[in-house]
Amino acid sequence: MLRRKCKAAVMAQCRHCWRLYQATPSHMQTRQFKVAVIGAAGGIGQPLALLLMTNKLVTELAVHDIEPTTGFRKDLSHMDTGCQVKAYFGSDQMKTAIKGADIVMITAGMPRKPGQTRDFLFDTNAPIVAKAAALVSEHSSHALVGIITNPVNAVVAVAAEAMKKCGRYDPRRLFGVTTLDVVRAEKFIGDHMEINPRKVRIPVIGGHAGTTIVPIFSQCQPPFEGDKECIESIVKRIQTGGDEVVKAKAFKGSATLSMAYAAARFTNALMRGLKGEPGPPECAYVESDATDSPFLSTPLTFGPKGIAKNHGLPELDEREKQQLKVAVDALKKSVSKGVKYME
Numbered sequence: 001m002l003r004r005k006c007k008a009a010v011m012a013q014c015r016h017c018w019r020l021y022q023a024t025p026s027h028m029q030t031r032q033f034k035v036a037v038i039g040a041a042g043g044i045g046q047p048l049a050l051l052l053m054t055n056k057l058v059t060e061l062a063v064h065d066i067e068p069t070t071g072f073r074k075d076l077s078h079m080d081t082g083c084q085v086k087a088y089f090g091s092d093q094m095k096t097a098i099k100g101a102d103i104v105m106i107t108a109g110m111p112r113k114p115g116q117t118r119d120f121l122f123d124t125n126a127p128i129v130a131k132a133a134a135l136v137s138e139h140s141s142h143a144l145v146g147i148i149t150n151p152v153n154a155v156v157a158v159a160a161e162a163m164k165k166c167g168r169y170d171p172r173r174l175f176g177v178t179t180l181d182v183v184r185a186e187k188f189i190g191d192h193m194e195i196n197p198r199k200v201r202i203p204v205i206g207g208h209a210g211t212t213i214v215p216i217f218s219q220c221q222p223p224f225e226g227d228k229e230c231i232e233s234i235v236k237r238i239q240t241g242g243d244e245v246v247k248a249k250a251f252k253g254s255a256t257l258s259m260a261y262a263a264a265r266f267t268n269a270l271m272r273g274l275k276g277e278p279g280p281p282e283c284a285y286v287e288s289d290a291t292d293s294p295f296l297s298t299p300l301t302f303g304p305k306g307i308a309k310n311h312g313l314p315e316l317d318e319r320e321k322q323q324l325k326v327a328v329d330a331l332k333k334s335v336s337k338g339v340k341y342m343e
């Protein structure tokens with residue numbers, strides 16, 4: 001049947017002044033996105049869900065946790081943002097939450113306590129990530145997957161192996177979320193230079209733990225103002241930002257609100273890519289051939305299939321080259337640990 005172009009004008013009422021205005025009929029609106037948050041009832045999951053509810057690109061939000069999510073969903077469902085929220089809980093419902101999702105953000109798993117390293121969480125969190133990754137492969141293989149769960153450096157490799165086992169691994173679609181390192185770098189540099197942190201752009205490459213976090217001050221925009229000692233002290237603060245929060249929260253978890261903010265920024269960048277309207281490059285931990293480490297965070301431009309362009313290593317000064325070398329040695333071990341776990 002030949003389809004005629006619909007010229008119908010739909011009148012809608014402005015919620016502020018009550019005047020009628022011409023609106024786009026719903027069948028002509030551009031398709032927007034279903035995002036699933038796994039581990040949604042947790043410290044990061046709840047504020048992330050809240051931020052995603054307010055993003056106009058998200059039309060369906062699926063919240064899943066092993067803990068009940070019904071009350072949390074009811075709460076979100078009263079928001080007049082135009083995003084429909086659906087709740088799922090228990091291991092059996094994870095697949096339904098994931099089904100048809102354009103983006104799956106995985107934040108399920110244990111956070112660390114003072115004195116623990118992120119690596120300490122591996123045994124608990126690796127099976128959770130492996131299961132979620134396998135379900136994405138089986139039920140929504142086109143989805144872009146952001147892994148927030150620690151230790152990111154190792155569990156992203158776990159997810160990749162789980163997807164390979166299902167025969168559905170696409171390296172353009174799997175990301176370890178390292179945006180919090182970028183957010184911290186921009187904030188600490190902005191404060192130091194007494195400028196708005198939102199005006200700062202700096203690539204933070206490597207991984208997401210201690211010395212694997214490599215902020216590239218030589219490429220900071222606007223150019224960084226400060227001496228070598230000053231750079232060293234801010235680098236150290238970015239690398240230990242997570243420890244700073246873990247210590248301050250004193251056995252009540254790790255970064256949740258700043259992480260939710262960072263994850264919402266990252267999810268928004270992925271959605272802009274899916275729409276074919278990418279913003280500036282964002283760093284994330286992805287399969288990479290830029291160094292000897294099979295995974296590395298570098299600046300990426302997103303597109304309809306995930307990574308449209310991996311910009312690879314930025315230009316590095318001598319100090320940054322040394323830092324990257326240390327990072328790559330550690331990352332190779334973390335990735336091997338993840339791969340071995342899935343053998």
Ligand SMILES: NC(=O)c1ccc[n+]([C@@H]2O[C@H](COP(=O)([O-])OP(=O)(O)OC[C@H]3O[C@@H](n4cnc5c(N)ncnc54)[C@H](O)[C@@H]3O)[C@@H](O)[C@H]2O)c1
Pocket residue numbers: 038039040041042043044045064065066067107108109110111112121125128147148149150151152177178179180181208253254255256259
């Ligand atoms: N990538 C980063 O920059 C970054 C930053 C902060 C925290 N993290 C990590 O994110 C993870 C979550 O942190 P949090 O503070 O939200 O922890 P949390 O304990 O508050 O929340 C985790 C949630 O995951 C749920 N969960 C556990 N197993 C699950 C499963 N099998 N299926 C579904 N849900 C499950 C729990 O019920 C809980 O609600 C931790 O591993 C933490 O280390 C990463």
Ligand SMILES: O=C(O)C[C@H](O)C(=O)O
Pocket residue numbers: 111112118150180241242243245246254255
């Ligand atoms: O430090 C942690 O354990 C959480 C997270 O990785 C962070 O950087 O804040």
